[in-house]
Amino acid sequence: MSVGTRRGMSLETKYVELCKGINGLDKIILREVRGCSAEVYLYGGHVTSWKNEHGEELLFVSSKAIFKPPKTIRGGIPICFPQFSNLGSLEPHGFARTRFWTIDNDPPPFPINSSNKAFIDLILKHSEEDVKIWPHRYEFRLRITLGPGGDLMLTSRIRNTNTDGKSFTFTFAYHTYFHVTDISEVRVEGLETLDYLDNLKNRERFTEQGDAIVFESEVDKVYLSTPTKIAILDHERKRTFELRKDGLPDAVVWNPWDKKAKTIPDLGDDEYKHMLCVEAACVEKPITLKPGEEWRGRQELSAVPSSYCSGQLDPQRAFLSDKFGLA
Incomplete structure (x- = not known):
C-alpha cells in the first residue's frame, strides 16, 4: 500500500x-501515546x-460482519451519504459506505489543534458509475482524528462540484454503533421531551x-432539533459515552431487539444486547448545495466514567469542546 505524503x-x-x-483491505491505525x-x-x-487506553473496545462490530465488497460492514461508524435509510431511490443509507475512499494528500485547512497528531484525511469523489444513479458531481472530504x-x-x-449549474440535495448520518454491556441497563440522556419520527410507525x-430513554423492545426513532450533546450511560460498565x-x-436511535436481530444475516441473534x-x-430537512457550496458536519465521541456525567463534564474536555464550538 502506498504510504503517500501530506504536503511533502x-x-x-x-x-x-x-x-x-x-481480507487484504487497506486500513489505517491511529494511535495516541496513552x-x-x-x-x-x-x-x-x-x-x-x-479503543481506550486500557484496550477496551468502545464500538460494536458484529462477529458476523462481512469485510468483502460490495457488502456493507455491520458496525463501527458507517457513513450514510447521499441518502439516509430508504428516504430516496438509492440503496439504503446511500453508496458512500460501499465505495473505496482514497487518502487526501492535500486537504483544505481544518481547525488547527497542535496536540492532535493521530489523524487521517480521506476523500471520495463521484465516479461515472455513481453519476448514472445519482447525477451529481461532488467532493466528500473526511478527517478522522484521535x-x-x-x-x-x-x-x-461535502462540496457540490457540478459543472451544469445544478444544485443537489442529500441526507446524512454518522451511523455510530456503540458497544454496551447490556442494552437493558443503558439509558440515553439529552433527548427528553423532543419530537421524533417513529420508523416503526410509518414515520x-x-x-x-x-425522563431518559431506556430500552425494553425494538427502537428506531429520528429525534428532531436535538441538542449538540447527547449522553449514553452504560450502567453495568459505569461508563458514559x-x-x-x-x-x-x-439524532437517530436504533436497536433491533431480539426478533429483528434474527432477521439480519450479518448480526448474531443475541448481539443486539x-x-x-x-x-x-440530518434527516428531516435535507441539505441543499448550489455549485461551489460546501457543507460541514462534525461529531466528537468521548468515553468517561459515569461520575463525570452527573451534570459536570471534565473541565479540560469541556474547554476543548468550547474551542471547537460544540459545547
Whole structure:
C-alpha cells in the first residue's frame, strides 16, 4: 500500500500506520501515546475500532460482519451519504459506505489543534458509475482524528462540484454503533421531551415522554432539533459515552431487539444486547448545495466514567469542546 505524503511529509508516523486489514483491505491505525487507538478502512471510509487506553473496545462490530465488497460492514461508524435509510431511490443509507475512499494528500485547512497528531484525511469523489444513479458531481472530504485524551472526531466537508449549474440535495448520518454491556441497563440522556419520527410507525411524529430513554423492545426513532450533546450511560460498565455534534440537527436511535436481530444475516441473534446506535444525522430537512457550496458536519465521541456525567463534564474536555464550538 502506498504510504503517500501530506504536503511533502510522510503520512506514516508513530501516530498513523497504514496496513492491511481483513481480507487484504487497506486500513489505517491511529494511535495516541496513552494507548488509545482507532482503525479506519478505506473501504467505506469506515471506522471499525475505537479503543481506550486500557484496550477496551468502545464500538460494536458484529462477529458476523462481512469485510468483502460490495457488502456493507455491520458496525463501527458507517457513513450514510447521499441518502439516509430508504428516504430516496438509492440503496439504503446511500453508496458512500460501499465505495473505496482514497487518502487526501492535500486537504483544505481544518481547525488547527497542535496536540492532535493521530489523524487521517480521506476523500471520495463521484465516479461515472455513481453519476448514472445519482447525477451529481461532488467532493466528500473526511478527517478522522484521535485526540490525546482518546476522543474520536469525524469532520465531513461535502462540496457540490457540478459543472451544469445544478444544485443537489442529500441526507446524512454518522451511523455510530456503540458497544454496551447490556442494552437493558443503558439509558440515553439529552433527548427528553423532543419530537421524533417513529420508523416503526410509518414515520409518524410523536413527542418523547418521561425522563431518559431506556430500552425494553425494538427502537428506531429520528429525534428532531436535538441538542449538540447527547449522553449514553452504560450502567453495568459505569461508563458514559458523550456525543457532541455540529451541523447535524437530528439524532437517530436504533436497536433491533431480539426478533429483528434474527432477521439480519450479518448480526448474531443475541448481539443486539451489546450494541446501540445513536447517530448524529440530518434527516428531516435535507441539505441543499448550489455549485461551489460546501457543507460541514462534525461529531466528537468521548468515553468517561459515569461520575463525570452527573451534570459536570471534565473541565479540560469541556474547554476543548468550547474551542471547537460544540459545547
